Structures are given as structure tokens and as C-alpha cells.
Amino acid sequence: MCEACDSFLDRMFAKGVLHETGVDGLYGRGAAFEAIIDGLDRLISHLGGGDKAEVIRFPPGMNRALFEKSGYMKNFPQLAGTVHSFDGNEKDHMALLDAIHSGSAWTKAQAATDIVLTPAACYPLYPIVARRGPLASDGALFDVQSYCFRHEPSKDPARMQMFRMREFVRIGTPDQAASFRERWLERARDFAERLELPHHIDVANDPFFGRAGKMMASSQRDQALKFELLVPIESVEKPTACQSFNYHQDHFGSLWGIVTASGETAHTACVGFGMERLTLALFKHHGLDIDGWPKSVRAALTL
């Protein structure tokens, strides 16, 4: 194997760190990859442990009606995935099998289910919080995780179509949301240093769709609503966002009707960890053989 000429992704396939499926951005994960995911989860729990967040873990799909209400299709239609199923009788089934056999578009006949793939781990959370009624005076804090889907097939291993996102989500007054984000921006530097990853933090924007989306992105940057922890993985010029720090103002509070103890519309902020991206960053910078990683990094991951 030629280390210099093979891509990082090819070397991970050869080593069994990831397993090819024939679809770009969709990979099986080997034992070493999962050991790092687990180690990162422990480290993140340790960093956020004093905050006493309520833990919720979501399946990879969410309620389509709530997804529609969320406005995701307005801003990021190109990334979303809806789940469709066969709802026909035996005759329809014969036609379906004929279509598969002849290589024609059998999926046209699939009917949308009530489920869409979750685009970000915090999306299913807000309706749950809204249903509970007004927040306590110290607001609320959640530790959520989900497999997420984004339809952007790519050879860049750091741009997977299905990946895990862990998030802490703060819901409360504007001050509570803002100070939560500040605290995690400070923790991010500590986090990246413990992992001995080259990094910097910069203002960023979400990939809003179309021409109107360009204005949204520009406004998001101007107001500094989003920051990212960037680590070079596939490219030094275009480093990869491995963590993001988002202040949504009253967007979700207003959308879902979440109110503070004093009856004001709640503000929200979240910090998201791209678990696969962080893992890839570690393999990129410390090598594909975990045994050869710096002792300090292994200790940070309690490996």
C-alpha cells in the first residue's frame, strides 16, 4: 500500500477503520473507530458533567409534521431525507418486483411515512420541552444525541451522509443562553488541546439554500450567531467544522411556544459535537494505529 498516494479514506478502508458500502458518505465503522467515539463521549460528558443536563437520546428519525413546522425545508431542502414505504396490495407488489427486476424507478411508488430523518440532534427536543409548559427560573439544559442525515454525498470522509451528533442545548433567558455559549467556547479550547488537535475558532454560517439563503447566511455571520471549532482533516485551506456553537435567539422558542418562568419567549443556544468528524480528526493527526497515539491523548479519551 502506498501511504503517500492513497487518500486518507482509502487508507482507513485498507486498515478496517471504516468499511466501504458503495455509497459515498455511508460507511461501516470498525472497532477502533467506535472506541474513539466512546472515548469522546466520555470526555464530553466529563467536560459538561457539572452542569447536570437532562439526557435524551433520539432514534435517527423524527415526526414529519414537527419537521415541517420546524422550517427546515425552507432553509435546507437539499439536505433533508424523508422516509417512504410500500403501502400497496399483492398486485402492487408484483409490479414493484417487476420494476426492481427491470431496473426501473420502483421507488416512485413508495409513499411518504410519518417519519423524516433527523437533520440535527436538537430538532426533536424543542416540541418535547414546549409540551412541559413554562421553564423553571433557571431555565433548562439538555444533553441530546442522534444519528443525523444530510444528503450531501462526498468523497471527503468528513462529510458523511449519516453521522452522530451530540449536543448540549440551553433554553432560558437571553442571558442564560448567551452565557452558556460563552462557557462552551472557552471549554472548546481546552477540549481541542486535550486532544492535541490543531484548531481555531471562527464565525460561520449554515448552508442555507438558494439566493435568499445567501442573505440568511450573511445575516447569521454579521450577528455572530454561529461559531465553529475548525480542524484540518481533508484540507488545511478548508478545515472541517468539528464543533459548533449556536445562538438561535428566540427562533425556536417562538416557533414552538417555549416560555420562561416569567412568561417571556425563551431563547436557545446549543453546542454540537460532530462525533465522526472529531474521530476522523484524531485519526488524521495521530495516525491510524491508536496504540501509537500520544499517551496524553489516550488518557484524555480514557483509552
Added chain:
Amino acid sequence: MCEACDSFLDRMFAKGVLHETGVDGLYGRGAAFEAIIDGLDRLISHLGGGDKAEVIRFPPGMNRALFEKSGYMKNFPQLAGTVHSFDGNEKDHMALLDAIHSGSAWTKAQAATDIVLTPAACYPLYPIVARRGPLASDGALFDVQSYCFRHEPSKDPARMQMFRMREFVRIGTPDQAASFRERWLERARDFAERLELPHHIDVANDPFFGRAGKMMASSQRDQALKFELLVPIESVEKPTACQSFNYHQDHFGSLWGIVTASGETAHTACVGFGMERLTLALFKHHGLDIDGWPKSVRAALTL
């Protein structure tokens, strides 16, 4: 809260063990639920640990082309989920938003992606094994896990649409496959006893579709190709399959071209653990408060 009149599912919602999403069979998981999932994973690893299986973890979706080849749509079309995305321009996007706004069927315009939701954790495995070439003389053994999807909305909490399945998959000669299944049938009794769950093991069949499917199911039972570990959860009369023990003969070996060291078509067998169902069985039989569970059960789960 009326313990006697509320359903098991309602009591889990009230206690935060599970969180309602508005879609039957789709739930958020609270910290206690996840602690049991983790404990079960440790116990299963312990039981199978001496066998030295290769660990692979899959994302919740698989390659659609491979899924088509697998024959799943022939046997279980009603359960499968295909993933669809928006692939239009800005004009199409305006029409899509209008459709969402007016409550019409916007999902019709979604185009099938290369991804379908994984129906069982071992489905993405076989093509990976086939690609590696002939098996070693002692065959191969895998420890796989995936979030799986089955489109069967239900109020029965043990019939989720999205759930985790862990599997050990044995690939080799007929003898290797058969003795693997025998070994796990023995371990199953030990497993259920450690968890102090009422249980029995019985021959079973998969939910094949339609009239032709009835014959498939009957043949599968006649040949005793599938056994299940059954535990009462929602009903004593119809206990829930929490574990299954499957001998596929040369079905997957022949389909994917997997051959043994001596060039014969490989036989396969798998043992699958329904992680959510096992967790629900434990909550059902030992109560919603983990602290009150028998010490021996907590010890088995290393809680």
C-alpha cells in the same frame, strides 16, 4: 397517576423513561433507558467475548442497490423504508414550500437517494465479507450493530419503528453455522436467567408478505430455521421476541457469492438481540425505577 389504568407506555412517558414524539413507535430515550441499553451491551459482549468476533457498527442506512439485490422487497416490502431527498432548483423549492404551507403532498416530489434504512443489522455485512474473498478455514464471526427501521406503527412499545439490533453473525461451513446457533441457544437461557426475565424459546417465522409469504413462513417453521427467545411485555398470550436465532443455510452465501476456504458456498447463521425490547422487558418485570431492581440483575448489567 393511576398505575392500574394507564398503559405501560403511558407510565414510561410519565416517568421520562421514554419521550413521546407524536408518532407511534418513535420515541426519545431517557437516561435510565440508555443506561440499560449500555448494560445489556456489556453483558452481551461478555457472553460472546471469548469468540473473538470482528466488531463493525453500521449507520442506520445502507446502499440501496445492495438492498435491492438482497431480496428484502420481495419478502418484506411493507416494512422497508427508502430515503428520499429534494433535488430541484429555486423554482421547485418555491412550489415545495407552497405545498407544505397548504398541507398538500409535498413529499411526492422528493427523489429517491442511494440510501435505504437498514432493516436488520447484518444486511450491510454480507457484501463486505464477499468482497474480501474466500473465508479462512475457521470461517468468520462478526459482532454488528445498527439502528434498524421497520414500518409498523403501533401503540405496543415493543414494536418500535426505529430500534437498535445487535447481532453476532457466523459465516462458514454448514457445521460451523449450525454449531454457532446451538451455542447461542444455550447461552440464551443463561442470558434470560441472569436478567431474571420469564421466558421461553420457540420456533418462529419472519413476517413474509402476502399469500406467497404464508408458504415461506410455513416452510421456515417446518425446517426450524428460526427460533426466538420470547418474553411477555405487552401480553402474556403473545409474548415478544427479544432475541432470535437464525440459520439462513446458503441463502446469503449464494446471493452474495461468499465461499469457504475449500470453495463451497458459505452457510450463515445469526443471533440478533432486540436492544429496545430487552430493555422494555426489564422495565416491565423489574419496575420503572432501576434502583429498585434485584441486586443480581443490576450486577448482571454492571450497573
